[in-house]
Amino acid sequence: MNNIYGTILVYFAGALAVTLPGIGSAKALGRLGKIAAGIIAEDPTLFGKLLILQALPGTQGIYGLLGWFMIMSQSGVLSGNTNITLQQGLMFVMAAIPLAAVGLLSAAHQGWASEGGMQLITKRPDRSGNAIVFAVMVETYAILALLATILGVLSIKV
Amino acid sequence: MSKMTILGMNEDRDDVLDALMRMGAVEIREEGDEETNRRPSGAAYVDNADVRSRLKRMIDDLVLRFPETQALSKRKIRISESDFVFTTEEEKELCSMVDRFEALLSDREAHLSSIRTLEQQRDQLALWTDVPVDLSIRKTKTTSLIYGIFRDTTSLSAFENDLERDFPLTALYLLDDPKKIPCRVAIVVMDEELPRVRARLAASDYQDIPNLPFTGTAKETLVTMEERIREEENAITLVDQEIAEINEYVVRLMTYHDALAVRQERSEARDKFHQSIYTFHLYVWVPTKEAEAIGQALISQFDVAYYHEKAAKGEEAPVKLQNNRFVRLFEIVLEMYGSPSSNETDPVPSMAPFYFILFGMMLSDVGYGAMLVAGTAWLLFKKKIEGESRKLVALLYVSGISSIVWGAVFGGFFGDLLTTVTQGRVNFPALWFNPMDSPIQLLLFSMLFGVIHLFVGMAVNIRNAYLSGDLMSGLADTVPWYLIIPGLILLLGSGSISTDPNTVATLNEVAKWMVIAGAAFALVFAGHGIRNPIKRLFKGLSSLYGVTSWLGDILSYSRILALVLATSVIAMVVNMLGMLFGTSVLGYIAFTLIAILGHTLNLALSTLSAFVHTSRLQYVEMFGKFFVGGGSFFKPLRRNTEYVAITEGRDGQKMPPHQT
Numbered sequence: 060m061n062n063i064y065g066t067i068l069v070y071f072a073g074a075l076a077v078t079l080p081g082i083g084s085a086k087a088l089g090r091l092g093k094i095a096a097g098i099i100a101e102d103p104t105l106f107g108k109l110l111i112l113q114a115l116p117g118t119q120g121i122y123g124l125l126g127w128f129m130i131m132s133q134s135g136v137l138s139g140n141t142n143i144t145l146q147q148g149l150m151f152v153m154a155a156i157p158l159a160a161v162g163l164l165s166a167a168h169q170g171w172a173s174e175g176g177m178q179l180i181t182k183r184p185d186r187s188g189n190a191i192v193f194a195v196m197v198e199t200y201a202i203l204a205l206l207a208t209i210l211g212v213l214s215i216k217v
Numbered sequence: 218m219s220k221m222t223i224l225g226m227n228e229d230r231d232d233v234l235d236a237l238m239r240m241g242a243v244e245i246r247e248e249g250d251e252e253t254n255r256r257p258s259g260a261a262y263v264d265n266a267d268v269r270s271r272l273k274r275m276i277d278d279l280v281l282r283f284p285e286t287q288a289l290s291k292r293k294i295r296i297s298e299s300d301f302v303f304t305t306e307e308e309k310e311l312c313s314m315v316d317r318f319e320a321l322l323s324d325r326e327a328h329l330s331s332i333r334t335l336e337q338q339r340d341q342l343a344l345w346t347d348v349p350v351d352l353s354i355r356k357t358k359t360t361s362l363i364y365g366i367f368r369d370t371t372s373l374s375a376f377e378n379d380l381e382r383d384f385p386l387t388a389l390y391l392l393d394d395p396k397k398i399p400c401r402v403a404i405v406v407m408d409e410e411l412p413r414v415r416a417r418l419a420a421s422d423y424q425d426i427p428n429l430p431f432t433g434t435a436k437e438t439l440v441t442m443e444e445r446i447r448e449e450e451n452a453i454t455l456v457d458q459e460i461a462e463i464n465e466y467v468v469r470l471m472t473y474h475d476a477l478a479v480r481q482e483r484s485e486a487r488d489k490f491h492q493s494i495y496t497f498h499l500y501v502w503v504p505t506k507e508a509e510a511i512g513q514a515l516i517s518q519f520d521v522a523y524y525h526e527k528a529a530k531g532e533e534a535p536v537k538l539q540n541n542r543f544v545r546l547f548e549i550v551l552e553m554y555g556s557p558s559s560n561e562t563d564p565v566p567s568m569a570p571f572y573f574i575l576f577g578m579m580l581s582d583v584g585y586g587a588m589l590v591a592g593t594a595w596l597l598f599k600k601k602i603e604g605e606s607r608k609l610v611a612l613l614y615v616s617g618i619s620s621i622v623w624g625a626v627f628g629g630f631f632g633d634l635l636t637t638v639t640q641g642r643v644n645f646p647a648l649w650f651n652p653m654d655s656p657i658q659l660l661l662f663s664m665l666f667g668v669i670h671l672f673v674g675m676a677v678n679i680r681n682a683y684l685s686g687d688l689m690s691g692l693a694d695t696v697p698w699y700l701i702i703p704g705l706i707l708l709l710g711s712g713s714i715s716t717d718p719n720t721v722a723t724l725n726e727v728a729k730w731m732v733i734a735g736a737a738f739a740l741v742f743a744g745h746g747i748r749n750p751i752k753r754l755f756k757g758l759s760s761l762y763g764v765t766s767w768l769g770d771i772l773s774y775s776r777i778l779a780l781v782l783a784t785s786v787i788a789m790v791v792n793m794l795g796m797l798f799g800t801s802v803l804g805y806i807a808f809t810l811i812a813i814l815g816h817t818l819n820l821a822l823s824t825l826s827a828f829v830h831t832s833r834l835q836y837v838e839m840f841g842k843f844f845v846g847g848g849s850f851f852k853p854l855r856r857n858t859e860y861v862a863i864t865e866g867r868d869g870q871k872m873p874p875h876q877t
Contacts, residue, residue, distance in 0.1 A: 111825060
């Protein structure tokens, strides 16, 4: 019965990992979608390029799901384990923080870089490669945070 | 690249230009001062642009209307050289066709709008269909007839009372039960009372019958309206037939559009000719190998003289990449980044194998790789798509092959599809190891792989330095890191190479001296050419500070692990979701549906991720080690067509060999 708190904390860690980056991605994608739709009204041929730029900040949401899965499977909650101590539960929460925080903010900021990229390709459609790179630079930190979370989660012995 | 000068007589000028455009192998060089930003102008230009844009609108419209035209527009239509020539009469005819088409469209719009009006009127009339009175008669010699609707019972009874009191010469007929609302009425009124009755009606909750073109009773009017709608529809059919007749000429119209575009480009090129009274001369860039053949081809047709020489060392010339068939597939990655300088090494050959491998690692799944290969192969070989997108699809095609290979290495087949479906009885074997089980191992290998990638980049840097005649600076930039990085890795990892303490001690000793030697090399040579010893030492020290950027660069390769895990974990989640419905027949049907949907989505997202992150590792990490840039890609003067491709030379002329 004591260990119920540990299990709850694991769920909390999972929720953090999947919710915050998801919010960040959704915000960024929503704004970019609006901008892209406006550009398409002027020049429908740019659809493919704009879609890629819009999709870029979407990865954080996916990393969030990845983090959720790692937390749930490492803790054994997915296969029905409820025997998790409070300390272990807290460790999962701590391990989830990098992904949750950096995922949320990096998605939002990557959105800004993507938006700049969209404006770039309306003027210079041939420079979509550069536009993508500028946006992808931001994602590096989401990836580093994801790795920190994954490696942290995997190091918790349940 | 070679510089070529062509000298000829003015009367041959346009033909020479035509011939050069057909060959598509020279780029006009603007001699002397910077590229002048001339904007085309003049009546001819405006006419050309106007007709072209109208033609384009017309063709776009036809493409939307006729599926067969749409099929035609998917690929460039092959036409012969003689098809690309237009007589003045034909041009006039085509232009009048454009006029006719535009007139037809506006006719069609007018017919449509009158149909819309008639249909609205028909709906308004619906309320009056049971009234057997000729609604078109509104006047006799001394009376007027008013039809309308009362929308309020009190209003109606008040009006009835007023009639009795104030308007003895006016009669009101109720067409409906006055208790029900709305109530239709007919009013017969003597002309002298009409204005006052009107005023009284305006004060009531009353509405006149809609003002429609009545031709009799409401029913009769309806019949007339239906007839008119049919007439309008017939007119539209006629217009559509005529549009279909015009559509028969769509290929000719497309060709004409392209011919006009080429004509415009030619006249812009003509502005760059240098002219005297009788002769012209023209400066162009040509690929060195083709220069002689092009000159000979010109001489055989025209009275021209030519001269060519290789671009001087250090001179910035247009860049044309030349690679074997495999490497050529990866040129688009460089094209997306920007042109290298003409004086540096082509980065594509050193980049291509890494792109192939890195992409495969990031999307390492046999199933996804196979789907990617199948999809792109269909686009490449069955649909035969063309242009820029073909290059991208071809890149994904080879990269998909790499995905299959790496999927086998890491044991991924739609994630853990086999394991899930067979309830753990069958596992897809991994040739090397499964990243889900040993992520740290993959992390280390990713970074090791990154080091190799970066070291190759540095080797290109040495070659570039050698090409520019400053080998020493290339070595000073790279040799310290060739020593320091492996030294540091060895220091960190010596313990895992051997368990024997003596061996470890020796390895550490070797590593230590490698690092020291590298640092010393940097201190001594980084500031080569600087005389002041203190400044030189500072330059050396500041170059050693670059170790932080190395740390960042190597860590950046950890994204390989992240993407490998992302691909396979999402695939596992899809499989898990699919199996929620159990192992019954229905369960497997649900599984199939979920799997198709989920895996397709994951394939799209993971391919995008693999594509952008592989590109990033090339652009930022590898190119950062050597790329100079600042050049421009070779853009030969050619017939840039949108709809048609010209396949054979005029009069069976032989074209000099060139690659497109």
